[in-house]
Amino acid sequence: xxxxxxxxxxxxxxxxxxxxxxxxxxxxxxxLEHAIHEIYNHNASGLSFEELxxxxxxxxxxxxxxxxxxxxxxxxxxxxxxxxxSIEAAQGDLFLEELNRKWNDHNKxxxxxxxxxxxxxxxxxxxxxxxxxxxxxxxxxxxxVIHSSKIQSRLLSMLLELVHRERTGxxxxxxxxxxxIKMLMDLGSSVYQEDFEKPFLEVSAEFxxxxxxxxxxxxxxxxxxxxxxxxxxxxxxxxxxxLDVKSEVKITNVVEKEMIANHMMRLVHMENSGLVNMLxxxxxxxxxxxxxxxxxxxxxxxxxxxxxxxxxxxxxxxxVTDAEKLKDPVEFVQRLLDEKDKYDSIISQAFSNxxxxxxxxxxxxxxxxxxxxxxxxFISLFVDDKLRKGLKGVSEEDVEIILDKVxxxxxxxxxxxxxxxxxxxxxxKRLLSGKTVSxxxxxxxxxxxxxxxxxxxxxxxxxxxxxxxxxxxxxxxFYASHPELTDGPxxxxxxxxxxxxxxxxxxxxxxxxxxxxLCEKFxxxxxxxxxxxxxxxxxxxxxxxxxxxxxxxQKHELNVSTYxxxxxxxxxxxxxxxxxxxxxxTGIPASDLxxxxxxxxxxxxxxxxxxxxxxxxxxxxxAFFVNDKFTSKFYKVKIGTVVAQKESEPxxxxxxxxxxxxxxxxIEAAIVRIMKSRRVLDHNNIIAEVTKQLQSRFLANPTEIxxxxxxxxxxxxxxxxxxxxxxxxxxxxxxxxxxxxxxRSSQLLVSKTEEDGSIKILFxxxxxxxxxxxxxxLVTPLMIPSATLPSFGFDPTFTWPxxxxxxxxxxxxxxxxxxxxx
Amino acid sequence: MKRKDTxxxxxxxxxxxxxxxxxxxVSQTIRNMLTSPGPIDNWVFLGGFAExxxxxxxxxxxxxxxxxxxxxxxYWALQYSRGKETEFHIEPELTLELMMAANYLHx
Numbered sequence: 030x031x032x033x034x035x036x037x038x039x040x041x042x043x044x045x046x047x048x049x050x051x052x053x054x055x056x057x058x059x060x061l062e063h064a065i066h067e068i069y070n071h072n073a074s075g076l077s078f079e080e081l082x083x084x085x086x087x088x089x090x091x092x093x094x095x096x097x098x099x100x101x102x103x104x105x106x107x108x109x110x111x112x113x114x115s116i117e118a119a120q121g122d123l124f125l126e127e128l129n130r131k132w133n134d135h136n137k138x139x140x141x142x143x144x145x146x147x148x149x150x151x152x153x154x155x156x157x158x159x160x161x162x163x164x165x166x167x168x169x170x171x172x173x174v175i176h177s178s179k180i181q182s183r184l185l186s187m188l189l190e191l192v193h194r195e196r197t198g199x200x201x202x203x204x205x206x207x208x209x210i211k212m213l214m215d216l217g218s219s220v221y222q223e224d225f226e227k228p229f230l231e232v233s234a235e236f237x238x239x240x241x242x243x244x245x246x247x248x249x250x251x252x253x254x255x256x257x258x259x260x261x262x263x264x265x266x267x268x269x270x271x272l273d274v275k276s277e278v279k280i281t282n283v284v285e286k287e288m289i290a291n292h293m294m295r296l297v298h299m300e301n302s303g304l305v306n307m308l309x310x311x312x313x314x315x316x317x318x319x320x321x322x323x324x325x326x327x328x329x330x331x332x333x334x335x336x337x338x339x340x341x342x343x344x345x346x347x348x349v350t351d352a353e354k355l356k357d358p359v360e361f362v363q364r365l366l367d368e369k370d371k372y373d374s375i376i377s378q379a380f381s382n383x384x385x386x387x388x389x390x391x392x393x394x395x396x397x398x399x400x401x402x403x404x405x406x407f408i409s410l411f412v413d414d415k416l417r418k419g420l421k422g423v424s425e426e427d428v429e430i431i432l433d434k435v436x437x438x439x440x441x442x443x444x445x446x447x448x449x450x451x452x453x454x455x456x457x458k459r460l461l462s463g464k465t466v467s468x469x470x471x472x473x474x475x476x477x478x479x480x481x482x483x484x485x486x487x488x489x490x491x492x493x494x495x496x497x498x499x500x501x502x503x504x505x506x507f508y509a510s511h512p513e514l515t516d517g518p519x520x521x522x523x524x525x526x527x528x529x530x531x532x533x534x535x536x537x538x539x540x541x542x543x544x545x546x547l548c549e550k551f552x553x554x555x556x557x558x559x560x561x562x563x564x565x566x567x568x569x570x571x572x573x574x575x576x577x578x579x580x581x582x583q584k585h586e587l588n589v590s591t592y593x594x595x596x597x598x599x600x601x602x603x604x605x606x607x608x609x610x611x612x613x614x615t616g617i618p619a620s621d622l623x624x625x626x627x628x629x630x631x632x633x634x635x636x637x638x639x640x641x642x643x644x645x646x647x648x649x650x651x652a653f654f655v656n657d658k659f660t661s662k663f664y665k666v667k668i669g670t671v672v673a674q675k676e677s678e679p680x681x682x683x684x685x686x687x688x689x690x691x692x693x694x695x696i697e698a699a700i701v702r703i704m705k706s707r708r709v710l711d712h713n714n715i716i717a718e719v720t721k722q723l724q725s726r727f728l729a730n731p732t733e734i735x736x737x738x739x740x741x742x743x744x745x746x747x748x749x750x751x752x753x754x755x756x757x758x759x760x761x762x763x764x765x766x767x768x769x770x771x772x773r774s775s776q777l778l779v780s781k782t783e784e785d786g787s788i789k790i791l792f793x794x795x796x797x798x799x800x801x802x803x804x805x806x807l808v809t810p811l812m813i814p815s816a817t818l819p820s821f822g823f824d825p826t827f828t829w830p831x832x833x834x835x836x837x838x839x840x841x842x843x844x845x846x847x848x849x850x851x
Numbered sequence: 852m853k854r855k856d857t858x859x860x861x862x863x864x865x866x867x868x869x870x871x872x873x874x875x876x877v878s879q880t881i882r883n884m885l886t887s888p889g890p891i892d893n894w895v896f897l898g899g900f901a902e903x904x905x906x907x908x909x910x911x912x913x914x915x916x917x918x919x920x921x922x923x924x925x926y927w928a929l930q931y932s933r934g935k936e937t938e939f940h941i942e943p944e945l946t947l948e949l950m951m952a953a954n955y956l957h958x
Binding site for chain 2: 086145
């Protein structure tokens with residue numbers, strides 16, 4: 030008591046209140062009690078707020094706070110009990126309305142009561158730690174109305190009933206619903222959760238379990254997903270209309286679990302309408318819906334992705350292994366591109382460009398493209414086809430698009446070096462026969478290859494273009510210096526750099542006299558301007574245009590190969606020639622000769638020669654005549670040689686073998702590079718690093734790497750650790766020397782092994798990676814006695830000992846060397 | 852309900868002070884008197900108290916002198932809240948009663 034006195038000392042001095050009427054508290058309370066009744070009865074306008082406030086104020090001041098408070102509790106409780114009864118009495122649907130009305134009344138009354146008892150709220154309640162008036166009112170409402178046994182369960186079942194009715198399509202009074210739910214939320218989140226949300230979620234789960242079961246039995250996948258999406262949206266909408274925002278996650282979780290997660294597998298694999306069918310039929314809308322729905326549940330997307338991947342791989346595998354479809358390489362690549370386009374647009378339109386899906390797509394393509402080891406060849410053939418004729422009349426942008434697509438396929442290739450090999454062959458054919466449609470397109474593709482694989486990958490290809498350009502200049506120079514040559518046959522020579530072009534060792538055939546004279550002139554002109562070079566004629570790669578007059582005087586211009594030209598020219602001096610005679614006179618290798626004769630004598634419409642006996646194939650005993658009766662609608666006749674566009678099986682084997690051969694030095698070079706920096710490394714790590722270094726070009730075979738390592742050990746570059754046989758180390762202190770010849774530079778790996786200063790050469794590597802394929806060979810360890818060594822530093826006159834050159838035929842004859850820091 | 856912008860305050864000796872509602876509502880108690888039970892909503896009209904209806908409040912325990920000072924204070928407080936910072940002068944002999952009234956009016 031004394032405590033309280035001190036706190037309210039200014040109130041003690043309130044002089045009016047010194048009079049203490051023993052009945053005072055009773056009297057004042059009865060006024061207030063009456064007022065509360067009046068308020069509940071909507072009669073507040075007869076009351077003076079000031080008077081009531083003053084009374085309550087005074088009661089608190091005179092230490093009757095307790096009485097005031099308990100009186101309030103009792104009065105309000107009594108009122109609420111009555112209200113509760115009247116709500117209980119409400120029939121059917123009126124129940125909720127009555128509840129809502131009474132709730133509003135109560136709220137209003139409660140506010141008024143709180144206002145007049147404000148002084149109590151301010152002072153008495155905080156001091157005694159009682160519940161503030163407003164909260165008290167809510168609690169009493171909860172305990173006496175909502176939790177009254179006759180109302181609680183009825184309320185819940187009515188609410189759930191309404192939700193159910195709305196789910197089945199009826200229109201319900203959402204406003205009323207919102208008010209009631211709002212009331213539950215006002216009474217505290219625990220009331221909302223316990224009295225409504227929890228049972229609501231349970232009932233929903235049950236409802237959707239049943240519904241999803243029903244749907245899945247009778248709907249196809251697309252329809253089911255549509256329904257699920259609809260339901261999901263309905264629930265979200267329901268939440269915004271009359272539920273607590275926090276319920277959204279909970280109820281959507283229920284729907285997701287019941288309608289999607291529980292049936293995921295069945296939906297994806299649904300017969301005739303599942304994911305695979307959607308993919309096949311490009312059902313963007315359904316796929317998009319599936320994506321959006323499945324994204325909501327754990328493992329949803331990975332399920333879609335897995336199915337898509339395995340389907341893609343299956344399709345792809347069929348595509349690349351079906352022998353029927355492999356007949357036409359262009360068609361084959363086009364199919365791949367179409368497939369890629371199809372899935373690209375599915376991912377962009379339906380799967381919102383999901384990165385993980387793109388990755389899955391890429392890995393699938395990489396997987397199946399490499400299943401067929403002819404893919405590199407076919408892709409190159411596809412490009413060849415496009416650049417030969419496919420791009421005619423196509424706009425520049427479209428060309429770019431096609432090339433970009435090809436590059437995309439190229440990226441999937443594991444054996445990029447095989448592609449390079451074929452590409453080079455095809456490019457060479459295109460350039461030499463002048464078939465390329467667009468120089469820009471060619472160059473643009475090379476730039477793309479360069480950005481993808483680096484300078485080394487394309488330097489040879491670019492060299493080919495340079496050669497073409499230089500040859501033009503050379504030819505101009507040649508004719509400028511030989512003005513007398515304007516009459517007679519015209520010779521166009523393309524001078525190709527060995528190494529840049531795919532050349533086959535070929536036997537030069539005997540050219541007709543007038544041609545070989547011309548060739549000689551060119552040779553002397555060329556060698557006169559370029560010293561130190563050697564020219565050899567590749568007659569197997571040339572073409573010729575010749576004018577021919579046939580029996581009835583009809584004139585034609587024949588476009589033939591050099592070989593064919595040689596053969597035809599023979600008939601200027603003879604009417605009839607036997608196979609043997611032709612072979613002897615031209616010196617063309619038998620297989621080539623047969624093919625060229627076949628194309629001139631056996632192809633209908635192009636048979637400028639006649640053969641005895643008439644048959645499809647060329648025999649050793651056949652005889653040939655000029656076909657006087659040859660006719661053609663065209664003045665110009667192109668006589669193609671019978672060539673297989675696609676490589677035949679033995680050719681393929683050969684190319685493959687060459688590729689394998691070329692890989693060896695690359696693998697060795699990679700091992701050496703790695704070991705140079707690491708010194709010591711274990712087997713598995715070497716394999717891993719080599720694979721990584723080379724994967725931009727090809728996928729190195731571990732067995733092959735192992736062989737190369739062993740070879741390096743044999744040649745004393747590496748040694749095995751004595752304790753751990755899996756561990757390799759560089760055996761000697763290896764120095765790098767630089768050997769250069771003209772513009773190229775090579776690297777010599779030299780180890781200083783001998784005490785007298787002699788060196789041992791272990792490895793030669795060309796700086797240019799591409800050259801490596803051809804010119805880098807490991808040399809047999811070679812001792813160079815110290816006496817023959819140059820003084821270190823730059824010595825332009827130093828000549829490497831012959832022995833080194835013998836073991837490496839392609840090493841330049843004279844090396845200018847300086848070996849750094851011995 | 853009358854929508855007047857002024858309110859009449861009556862002291863124990865029946866002096867009437869008519870002041871702006873805004874000013875009167877500086878007192879939380881008077882604010883409640885004039886606004887309880889809050890804005891009318893759509894469903895039910897319970898009706899306010901007599902003060903709300905009439906727009907006048909009688910204070911049987913506050914003398915005219917004090918009530919006048921209180922009204923001055925209301926206007927001063929309004930200005931103060933609007934950023935005009937002046938001093939509010941209180942005669943020492945009024946201090947005690949003013950404080951009691953302030954407690955009552957919750958200002």
